[in-house]
Amino acid sequence: MKTKHILICMLAALLALTSCSDDDNTSPTPAKAVLGEWFTQVNTNGVLDGIPYDAYALLVTFQEDGHGLFTQYFFKDGKLVNALGSMTDYTVDSNGNISIVVSEVKVPLGENVHIASDKLILDMSRFNLRGLTLVHPTDTHKQMIKEWDSIVEEWGGIGGDGSTTATEVTDEGASEPARVRNR
Numbered sequence: 305m306k307t308k309h310i311l312i313c314m315l316a317a318l319l320a321l322t323s324c325s326d327d328d329n330t331s332p333t334p335a336k337a338v339l340g341e342w343f344t345q346v347n348t349n350g351v352l353d354g355i356p357y358d359a360y361a362l363l364v365t366f367q368e369d370g371h372g373l374f375t376q377y378f379f380k381d382g383k384l385v386n387a388l389g390s391m392t393d394y395t396v397d398s399n400g401n402i403s404i405v406v407s408e409v410k411v412p413l414g415e416n417v418h419i420a421s422d423k424l425i426l427d428m429s430r431f432n433l434r435g436l437t438l439v440h441p442t443d444t445h446k447q448m449i450k451e452w453d454s455i456v457e458e459w460g461g462i463g464g465d466g467s468t469t470a471t472e473v474t475d476e477g478a479s480e481p482a483r484v485r486n487r
Contacts, residue, residue: 346436
């Protein structure tokens, strides 16, 4: 009897693993579709921390564990003048709507966030940006981001005013002060 019960359980488990058809896997689920890096760069005017800018770039990264990172780059006359960044938490509902929350301050990164035609669309009211469209970064974008990150590191990291907190790389992750640095 015990052997029969074990065989039935094994058969049920095998059927559960093989019950999906190939058609079920033709398009990624909303959560899988969002994974990876998304990038945009736009011309827009504003002032951040007393520093005027005329262009803006945004890099958002989504990890499988529901966490991510955003980095904002601000430019004046083609020169990087400011940068912000923070860890994020995100969720994707069954309709594909994405909620991105800045981890430390629990504030939404944007509104009306969703994926359409392999593009991440969001509104950022704080910067008067509506329908901001992000795509997966090209190799050229990745090279620009690498150069911008080098400049930010020369400033002493995001913050750049000497108030950054240095941390070691450990299995425990970064402390809260090391996660958010505002310039």
